[in-house]
Amino acid sequence: MTTLEQVEVAEAQTGSSVLYPFLMVTAILTMMHYWQQNTRYVKLGNKLPGPPALPFIGNLHYLFGVRNSHEVMKSAVELSHDYPPVVSGWIGSWFLVVFLWDPSDIEIILSSHVHIDKSIEYSMFKPWLGDGLLISTGDKWSSHSKLMAPTFHLNVLKSFVGLFNKNGQTLVESLKKEVGKPSFDAHDYLSETTVDTLLEAAMGVKSTSQDGEGYNYAMAVMKMCDIIHQSTYKVWLSxxxxxxxxxxxxxxxxxLNIMHGLSSKVIKSKKEEFIKSKESPVSDNYYMTEQEETDKEAQKGTYFDQSQGLKDDLDDDVGEKKRMAFLDLMIESAQNGAVMSDAEMKEEVDTMMFEGHDTTAAASSFTLCILGIHQEIQKKVMDELYQMFGDSDSPATFADTLEMKYLESVILETLSLYPPVPIIASQLKEDVKLASGDYLLPAGCTVVIGTYKVHRNPEIYHNPEEFNPDNFLAENMQNSHYYGYIPFSAGPSSCVGRKYAMLKLKILLSTVLSNYKIMSDMKESEFKLQGDIMLKRADGFRMRIEPSKSLKAM
Incomplete structure (x- = not known):
């Protein structure tokens, strides 16, 4: 055999050694795809409305060329206009995701005690939050949810009014450096204030105390949230x-070391304090701060209707509560027979820090930006506050928050158009028959409730793209669908901290608006929204401020 013939044989063998495995893999994948397409799960999924899926990759090609979470959200919203409020999508050829935004369908999912399992995407929180309420399922979720509910009871929330006022005034002082500047991003200020408030409310720790541990914890929370945000739209980071x-x-x-270290340390210290307090008599003011001592008027209210749109079961009277951090209340419950380990307490405290920080910071940032655009609405809010407080710098009492009717409507409308949590995802344990049409969702699929889309549904809201606080006046809420407004979710899995959030937002925003006029040159249509975990603005929450004290007397 000549050298040339030997080369040709070698090339043929090399080609065969590459071709045969390729053909084998292709054949196996083709058979797997054919088998999958004939399973009941896939057959049911393929009957649902949705864009055509490609073999092996499903609908992932819609993400090709998408650079950030703003573009993901923009593409998703544009695509949704072409389909009914039931849309299916495939990640690969096996992972079915169904998007819903009809209230009648949403009611079936959110009102269920069966379909409360979180989708697999929530696993990214596990290193931080463990099996806290955000992630846990089944009996653990049920027992912890019942145990946590009293910590957000009305009389507990009243005791935090002084803390909210104190941190609101701190924010006002911090914002002074921004007066007269062309613009600044308000989210950084509101995020830091929210974390500071939560540190003290959840654990009784001040951000400036314990040799800087509280401050380091606050910074770690914000940076950890940023890592999780990036992981949602940079797929390779998964x-x-x-x-x-x-x-x-x-x-x-x-x-994680900073956050888990401090929460574990504080739990140990708080438990020791609790045991000592049981061994020796303490005064009724043991858990009260000086600020709350001067704000006892805030504890006289007996009704907390924040607002008709936020229906829940947290108002049953269980007696007056001393000013205690949520951690103190959990420790007290555990010492009184409730089953909750130190590790589980840490998970719930960490969960509070995450859920309470980002949501409130985003909601308050959007509200101020919106008021900066709609000057006539901002004036109505300022007029309401001026009628209540005049030129006084008196802190708001709990009773005052009940009179902030127009500000409340503004907050609720902001949460409608810009819900901090734009989607709610869960995994079905059983098949579900939808109410909006002849659709059957297979067990095992992921259901994504598009909160952002629900709140912009023209069949529910008149001119849904227009900012109109009057949507939440009592007379306009009478015939609204319970599941047509879900900024805090609804049903068994609704947010236990919803009243805490509303009370904090009212006091924080009223404090800022009593001191500053907000201005913005942007239109809402120019917002670059990004919807990963939380709904935010990719372009930042930019605004201008000027002192408003001189404006009140005009």
Missing amino acids: LEPMFRFVGMAKEQMQH
């Missing part, structure tokens, strides 16, 4: 090797 390669795993561990 791969552990890539997550480690770019250095984010190391950074995440540093933040």
Whole structure:
């Protein structure tokens, strides 16, 4: 055999060694795809409305070329206009996701005690939150939810009015440096204020106390949230090797060590304090701060209707509560027979810090931006506050918050158009027959409730794209669908901290608006929204401020 013939044989063998495995893999994948397409799960999924899926990749091609979470949200909203309020999508050829935004369908999911399992995407929170309320399911979720509910009871919330006022005034002082500037991003200020408030409310720790531990914790919370945000739209970060390669795993561990270290330390200290307090008599004011001592008027209210749109069961009277951090209340419950370990307490405290921080910071940032655009609405809010407080710098009492009717409508309308949590995802444990049409969702699929889309449904709201606080006046809410307004979710899985959030928003925003006029040159249509975990603005919450004291007397 000549050298040339030997080369030709070698090339043929090389080609065969590459071609045969390729053909084998292709054949196996083709058979798997054919088998999958004939399963009941896939057959039911393919009957649902939705864009055509490609073999093997499903609908992932819609993400090709998408650079950030703003573009993801923009594409998703535009695509939704072409379909009914039931839309299916495939991630690969096996992972079915169904998007819903009809209230009658949403009611079936959210009112169920069966379909409360979180979707697999929530697993990214596990290193931080463990099996806290955001992630846990089944009996653990049920028992912890019942245990946590009293910590957000009306009489407990009243005791935090002084804390909210104090941190609101701190925010006002911090904003002074921005007066007269062309613009600034308000979210950084509101985020820091929210974390400071939560640190004290959840754990009884001040951000400036304990040799800077509280401040470091606050910074770690905000940075950890940023890591999670990035992981939602940078798909490659979901791969552990890539997550480690770019250095984010190391950074995440540093933040986790700070947060878990402080929460574990505080739990141990609080338990020791609790045991000592049981051994020796303490005064009724043991858990009260000086600020709350001067704000006892805030504890005289007996009704907390924040507002008709927020129906819940947190108002049953269980007696007056002393000013205690949520952690204190959990420790007290555990010492009185409730089954909750130190690790579980830490998970719930960490969960409070995450859920309470980002949502409130986003909601308050959007509200101020909106008021900066709609000057006539801002004037109505300022007039309402001026009628209540005049030129006085008196802190708001709990009773005052009940009179902030127009501000409340503004907050609720903001939460409608810009819900902090734009989607709610769960995994079905059983098949579900929808109410809006002849659709059957297979068990095992992920259901994504599009809160953002629900609140902009023209069949529910007149001119849904227009900011109109009058939508939430009592007379306009009488015939509204319970599941047509879900900024805090609804049903068994609704947010236990919804009243805490509304009370804090009222006091924080009223304090800012009593001191500053907000201005913005942007239109709402120019907002670059990004919807990963929380709804935010990719372009930042930019605004201008000027002192408003001189305006009140005009």
